[in-house]
Amino acid sequence: MQNPSRKPALDEAEVAKFDRLAADWWNPKGSMAPLHKLNPTRLAFIRAQAAARFGFGETALRPLAGRRALDIGCGAGLLSEPMARLGATVVGIDPAPANIEAAKRHAAEAGLAIDYRREELADTLAAGDRFDLVLASEVVEHVPDVPSFTAECCRAVAPGGLLVMSTLNRTLKSFALAIVGAEYVLRWLPRGTHDWEKFVTPRELAEAIRAGGLESSEPTGMVYDPLRDSWRLSGDASVNYLISATRED
Amino acid sequence: MNEHPRRVDVAIAGAGAAGLALALAIHRDSGGALRVAVIDPAPDRMIRPGRAYAIAGAARRFLDRIGVWNALAPQAQPVWRMRITDSRLRDPVRQERLAFAAADEPLAHILDESVLLAALRSAAADLQIRPIAAGVAALHSSAAVIHLDLSDGGRIGAALLAAADGARSPSRDLAGIRTVGWDYGQTGLVAEVAHERDHGGEAVQHFLPDGPFAILPMTDRRSSIVWTDSRANAEVMLALRADDLAEELDRRFGAELGSIRLATPLAGFPIRYQVARAFVGDRVALVGDAAHVVHPLAGQGLNLGLEDAEALSARIIEAARLGLDAGDPQALARYERGRRAAAVAMGVTTDLLNRLFASDATPIRLARDLGLGVVDRAPELKDFFMRRAAGHSAMV
Numbered sequence: 001m002q003n004p005s006r007k008p009a010l011d012e013a014e015v016a017k018f019d020r021l022a023a024d025w026w027n028p029k030g031s032m033a034p035l036h037k038l039n040p041t042r043l044a045f046i047r048a049q050a051a052a053r054f055g056f057g058e059t060a061l062r063p064l065a066g067r068r069a070l071d072i073g074c075g076a077g078l079l080s081e082p083m084a085r086l087g088a089t090v091v092g093i094d095p096a097p098a099n100i101e102a103a104k105r106h107a108a109e110a111g112l113a114i115d116y117r118r119e120e121l122a123d124t125l126a127a128g129d130r131f132d133l134v135l136a137s138e139v140v141e142h143v144p145d146v147p148s149f150t151a152e153c154c155r156a157v158a159p160g161g162l163l164v165m166s167t168l169n170r171t172l173k174s175f176a177l178a179i180v181g182a183e184y185v186l187r188w189l190p191r192g193t194h195d196w197e198k199f200v201t202p203r204e205l206a207e208a209i210r211a212g213g214l215e216s217s218e219p220t221g222m223v224y225d226p227l228r229d230s231w232r233l234s235g236d237a238s239v240n241y242l243i244s245a246t247r248e249d
Numbered sequence: 250m251n252e253h254p255r256r257v258d259v260a261i262a263g264a265g266a267a268g269l270a271l272a273l274a275i276h277r278d279s280g281g282a283l284r285v286a287v288i289d290p291a292p293d294r295m296i297r298p299g300r301a302y303a304i305a306g307a308a309r310r311f312l313d314r315i316g317v318w319n320a321l322a323p324q325a326q327p328v329w330r331m332r333i334t335d336s337r338l339r340d341p342v343r344q345e346r347l348a349f350a351a352a353d354e355p356l357a358h359i360l361d362e363s364v365l366l367a368a369l370r371s372a373a374a375d376l377q378i379r380p381i382a383a384g385v386a387a388l389h390s391s392a393a394v395i396h397l398d399l400s401d402g403g404r405i406g407a408a409l410l411a412a413a414d415g416a417r418s419p420s421r422d423l424a425g426i427r428t429v430g431w432d433y434g435q436t437g438l439v440a441e442v443a444h445e446r447d448h449g450g451e452a453v454q455h456f457l458p459d460g461p462f463a464i465l466p467m468t469d470r471r472s473s474i475v476w477t478d479s480r481a482n483a484e485v486m487l488a489l490r491a492d493d494l495a496e497e498l499d500r501r502f503g504a505e506l507g508s509i510r511l512a513t514p515l516a517g518f519p520i521r522y523q524v525a526r527a528f529v530g531d532r533v534a535l536v537g538d539a540a541h542v543v544h545p546l547a548g549q550g551l552n553l554g555l556e557d558a559e560a561l562s563a564r565i566i567e568a569a570r571l572g573l574d575a576g577d578p579q580a581l582a583r584y585e586r587g588r589r590a591a592a593v594a595m596g597v598t599t600d601l602l603n604r605l606f607a608s609d610a611t612p613i614r615l616a617r618d619l620g621l622g623v624v625d626r627a628p629e630l631k632d633f634f635m636r637r638a639a640g641h642s643a644m645v
Contacts, residue, residue: 061282
């Protein structure tokens, strides 16, 4: 599956790290609790961007019917399942075998048909697959080569399609909050989940997306509100942020 | 037996008013995209007339939105005025503490339970929502589904179980959610009476020492009485012969409505305050009396239950628009935050009202007679009834 002459798209140690976490993915109170907390907020962003791109109303419950979606680094399916419920035909890819196992089991229980594959994005692209909606959420901070990974994400987007990426900014604040705060003080995340050096600034990401031939939007921040114990979209992109990008018809 | 849908989005235990309203709301709000199943051991049980409900503005608008108000309206008596008195039975004149009239919309509508339930059942049938005649025997949760074992041997998987099966909710118990509360030592007595004169759309609440006595106007020169008395007194009343009972009622009614007679037998139920320790659990949400039982003196029990149904449906639809399932923990947490606050506030308020008025204890009565108690509180009290009547419950 891997092409040895190519620079590896994935860091083996990162893959192994997530493999160990797979069992706990769907426990909203487990080690992935912060991701569960974050999920409605990033879903609201994805829905709003998709509504603008594909033209559907606020109340539609299956607005993505007839659309193909690709969830890159799908984990156990926290985004793939909502996309399927919204009507999309979903392919979820993840390099960690345990994630794919957990994702398949959960989708079967939930009665959702999702095509989960243990493969890398390059393999998906090589098969010629292109998608109306491509998601790469909380993934770029785990890959060794951001520009080439982002270029691959862009290639997966069909004409007229939409790309949504979300990640962590490389700022002093994100170091304090995401590493020291979330991993060490609050113990939200297992220690070693993130490596601050790999965090990507919105400018770097936007640049990589433009190089991939897509038109990218301004970043939108996601901030945690400790009083409500929930996240919301914000103009403050200094820690968590989302970027959407579109491909011309 | 196994013609049940095996998999639904929301399984609703209990085909009472709150459960059926929830089923209708989810069906309407999702345009039929979310599948519901209603489960009740006796979904078609006969409801004898005699127990009336005061439907507040918010609840009426909700019933309208889910398509049942048109059928109810002809049998719903609008309340245009409310009068509250504070007296002992032997007082020759009932001192009026508060009286107020409705501004633009009625303070409430009074409706018999049997009428409400019939309308909800027929609306559900119109949408092909046919309750499954079975009880919930066991629950098993897994990461994506809650499985219900039914008493008829059937099995249903759901993203969410809405427990709307009453104050003694078996499904709440199966979910391991405990309740706290206390017994008031009072019994609620309800009946419908027919009377000679027209009530003019006026509701009356006499705060008698052993508990409040409410006269709620109904259509066709009838009124519903909701009468709270000490358990000992109530047992005496329930055992009385009809003519003796009529005499007792006369003493409490006052003379305004002319001669009266019982149109339905007097029925009694214990009065308690009960609130569940949690309104939600893993893939479980409590709705209506399963979540909270409040003192009936402000007539708010059913309204709270309908507000629960409306709020839960809204949270489920919000989650669905994000592609999240009906049991999404954050949606349930939001439901709980809103409804628990509303139920506890209502419980505390009605409890305070009951303690304030339903007392023959000399210091309290003296304080009231001196104008230190009730009169000082009158604006708040008026505010409370008016706000509830208009349905300004910000909690939905």
